[in-house]
Amino acid sequence: MNAPVVAEEVQKAARRVPPPMAMLAELTHRCPLKCPYCSNPLELVKRNEELSTEEWASVLKQAAAMGVLHVHFSGGEPAARRDLEELVSIAREAGLYTNLITSGVGLTEARVKDLSARGLDHVQLSLQGTDSEMADLIGGYRGGFEHKMKVAAWIKAEGLPLTVNAVMHRRNLHKTRETIALAVTLGARRIEIANTQIHGWAVKNRAALVPTRAMVDECTRVVMEERERLKGLLVIDYVPPDHHSIYPKACMGGWGRVGINIEPNGKVLPCHAAATIPHLTFETVRDKPLAWIWNESSSFNAYRGTDWMPEPCRSCERKEADFGGCRCQAMAYAGDASATDPMCHKSPFRETIRTLVEAESETGEIPGYEYRIM
Amino acid sequence: MTGTPEDRLPETATPRLPRGVRVRFDEARNTHMLLAPERAVRMDPIAAAILAETNGARTFGEIVDLLAAKYAAPRDQIAGDVRRLLVDLMDKRMLEVSP
Ligand code: SF4
Ligand code: SF4
Numbered sequence: 039m040n041a042p043v044v045a046e047e048v049q050k051a052a053r054r055v056p057p058p059m060a061m062l063a064e065l066t067h068r069c070p071l072k073c074p075y076c077s078n079p080l081e082l083v084k085r086n087e088e089l090s091t092e093e094w095a096s097v098l099k100q101a102a103a104m105g106v107l108h109v110h111f112s113g114g115e116p117a118a119r120r121d122l123e124e125l126v127s128i129a130r131e132a133g134l135y136t137n138l139i140t141s142g143v144g145l146t147e148a149r150v151k152d153l154s155a156r157g158l159d160h161v162q163l164s165l166q167g168t169d170s171e172m173a174d175l176i177g178g179y180r181g182g183f184e185h186k187m188k189v190a191a192w193i194k195a196e197g198l199p200l201t202v203n204a205v206m207h208r209r210n211l212h213k214t215r216e217t218i219a220l221a222v223t224l225g226a227r228r229i230e231i232a233n234t235q236i237h238g239w240a241v242k243n244r245a246a247l248v249p250t251r252a253m254v255d256e257c258t259r260v261v262m263e264e265r266e267r268l269k270g271l272l273v274i275d276y277v278p279p280d281h282h283s284i285y286p287k288a289c290m291g292g293w294g295r296v297g298i299n300i301e302p303n304g305k306v307l308p309c310h311a312a313a314t315i316p317h318l319t320f321e322t323v324r325d326k327p328l329a330w331i332w333n334e335s336s337s338f339n340a341y342r343g344t345d346w347m348p349e350p351c352r353s354c355e356r357k358e359a360d361f362g363g364c365r366c367q368a369m370a371y372a373g374d375a376s377a378t379d380p381m382c383h384k385s386p387f388r389e390t391i392r393t394l395v396e397a398e399s400e401t402g403e404i405p406g407y408e409y410r411i412m
Numbered sequence: 413m414t415g416t417p418e419d420r421l422p423e424t425a426t427p428r429l430p431r432g433v434r435v436r437f438d439e440a441r442n443t444h445m446l447l448a449p450e451r452a453v454r455m456d457p458i459a460a461a462i463l464a465e466t467n468g469a470r471t472f473g474e475i476v477d478l479l480a481a482k483y484a485a486p487r488d489q490i491a492g493d494v495r496r497l498l499v500d501l502m503d504k505r506m507l508e509v510s511p
Contacts, residue, residue, distance in 0.1 A: 057440050059452055105440025107452045133436065135447045160432045160449045199432030201449055227432075227505045228449060273505050275450075 055294070055333050055342070057105030062112055062299040062310065063094070065122065069115040070143045072178030073166065073205070082114075083302040091121040093323065095128045097300060100328040102132035106298070109134045110162075114302070117144030123152050130157040137162060139203070142189035143182055150189065154196040161193050162230075164203045168216040172209065190224040201228040206257065208249045214260045222272055229272060231261055233279035254279060285356060286363025286379035293341035293365060298332060306331045308338055311366035315375045341365050346376060350384040417499045421472055421509060427498050428468030430508045435463050448506050462494050466507075472498070 067082035089097070098109065109129050116122055117140055129136045138153065139162045163186060167173030173183035193200050202221040206214065214231060221229040233254070249257075258278060265274045277287075290297050290309045299307040304322040307313060313320065318337045321330075332338055340346065344357050351362040362368075363379020371380040372387050380387035421427065429435070433448045435455065444460035446453040455463065461482075465475045476494055480487045501507035 105438065107438065107445060107447060108450070135434075135452075137449065159434075159447075162449075197431050199430065199449060227430075270503055270505070 058101075058296060058298045058332060059106065060108040060110065060297045061101045061106045062110045062297065063097070063125075064112050064114065064300060064302050065094070065116045065119045065125070066302050067114040068118040069113055069141070070118075070179055071115070071141050071166075071182060087303040088119075089300075089302065089304045089323070091124060093304060094121075094125050097304070097323050097328060098125065098129045098134065099132050100323075101298070102129075102134050104329050104332065107135055108137060110137045110139055112139040115141055115144055117142075117149070123149070123156055126153055126158050127156045130159075135159050140164070140189075141177070141182065142186040143179065145189050145192075147188075147192045150192040150196060150198075154198050158198060160199050160201065162201045162203050163190060163193070163224075164205065165217065165220065166205070167210050168213050168220050172213075175209075187224075190226075194225040199228075200224065200226045201230060202226045203230050203232065205232055205234050206249075207234045208253070211249045211253045211257050214257045215264065218260075218264050218268070218272070218274065222268065227273065228275065230275045230277070231257070232275075232277040233257075249279065283381070284383045286360055286367075286381045288360040289364035289366075289379075292343075292361035294332070294338040295342065295361070298328075306335075306337075308341075309364075309366065311364075312337070314366050315369050317375075341376065348376060348378075351378050354384065417495050420502065421495055421499055422511075423473035423476075424471050425509045425511055426468065426471050427466050427475075427507055427509045429463070429466065429506070433506045435460065446506070448504075451504075451506075458493065459497055462497055466498070 066085070066088055068085060101109065111122065111125065116138060119125075122138075126136050126138075136158050137160045138158060141164050165173070165186065166177040167175070167183065170183035173186075174180050177183075190200065202224060204217045204221070206217075210217070211233075217231070218229060233249070258276070261274055261276045268274065294308050297309070299310055299312075300323065301307060304324045305313070305320050306323060306328065307320055312318065318340055320337050321335050323331070326335070341362075344352075344361070347357060347362055351357050360379075363382055365375045367379055367381065368377040369375040371391055372378075372385070378385040380391055382388065433446070435444055435446050437443075438445045441454070444455040446455055446459075446463065461479065462475070465478055470478070472494070476487060476491045479485075479494065480490045483490070498507055502509065
């Protein structure tokens with residue numbers, strides 16, 4: 039039985055924000071690859087601005103105490119940090135489920151063994167293509183594919199569970215079946231077939247990335263087929279591209295509701311792309327406790343819940359399902375972060391964007407990529 | 413994967429949570445959670461009790477016997493509940509079974 043509580047405390051409890059489930063720890067923006075779909079911002083955090091090992095240790099402990107369950111070590115390439123192993127240990131000791139999101143470049147057999155011994159729970163290895171020619175063209179890094187194959191074998195030898203992250207776009211979408219087959223060969227338990235989101239650097243390459251509708255339909259069909267065929271062997275998570283669906287995705291599962299992102303310099307964001315919303319100020323873990331930022335900061339409360347919504351979201355029956363979609367996409371296309379996600383069929387911008395994107399995707403040749411120079 | 417739930421998880425099979433899947437008590441939410449890659453599943457007390465006995469050494473039959481005795485419930489009913497949970501976890505690749 040619960041102890042009786044006074045009315046005021048009941049109210050306070052009702053207002054209390056549920057704790058985050060997952061934290062994305064972007065350890066560094068440094069990365070040897072140059073994926074044209076990279077969603078990291080145009081302006082990257084420099085090495086000398088990165089949080090120190092001690093600062094990350096504090097963030098990890100604070101997160102665990104708040105109720106975060108999963109920590110995703112990401113970047114950039116997290117293996118570019120020499121203290122990755124130490125941070126995994128600290129996170130495990132704090133009770134967190136530790137996931138490494140990596141391109142594999144920078145990992146050696148010894149490092150994989152060490153990470154495994156320290157209790158790393160899971161690895162997500164990105165795959166740019168199904169052969170070295172395509173993968174290395176897309177990743178902009180020669181030898182990347184071959185190295186990845188080795189990394190996958192080291193992971194398997196350790197018995198570490200592996201998820202393959204396949205980012206799909208115009209150049210590789212027709213290889214969906216081969217991609218899934220490769221994941222099985224590598225011993226993955228799970229694959230994410232994710233159509234690229236157009237954020238950050240990817241905006242520069244939109245015309246080269248967005249697939250045609252026919253390609254997407256075929257990919258969806260293949261995924262459904264393979265999902266049935268490989269049931270119990272490989273779990274297939276599928277993210278279709280936004281501009282072909284009627285409703286937007288629940289970006290981040292809702293603003294300030296499930297996830298929390300830490301940039302390499304300690305800036306705390308409700309979503310990876312949130313810094314593109316110019317009127318918001320984001321706090322850093324260097325100045326404020328993480329729990330305060332989650333519960334009290336103006337940035338996390340700006341689009342939390344449904345109270346901030348204008349029409350048509352306000353009276354829409356889906357508002358608790360998708361939370362009005364992505365604020366950053368609204369900012370980018372509608373010029374207003376509180377607008378309905380422009381990918382929603384109720385948005386006045388939807389048709390214009392769809393026509394634009396589809397026209398780009400139907401051009402015969404795939405335009406050359408613009409690579410990031412680090 | 414084909415076969416009836418009974419074929420896939422017979423009495424003599426030994427189920428276990430593979431590496432990367434674990435149950436932990438979550439103080440912040442005051443509940444047991446099953447943690448797996450990208451998944452956190454709230455466990456009701458029954459599911460938590462089943463997984464607490466799934467230690468990689470006991471067979472399915474032994475787990476059912478144990479729970480039937482503990483909760484003084486009909487064995488068939490317990491076997492059904494346990495099998496439903498474990499086969500569902502097998503489909504999600506959150507549970508491995510050795511024959
Ligand atoms: S998307 Fe590619 S370039 Fe960007 S951080 Fe990830 S691996 Fe590096
Ligand atoms: S109107 Fe808003 S809440 Fe309704 S489906 Fe579109 S984005 Fe979601």
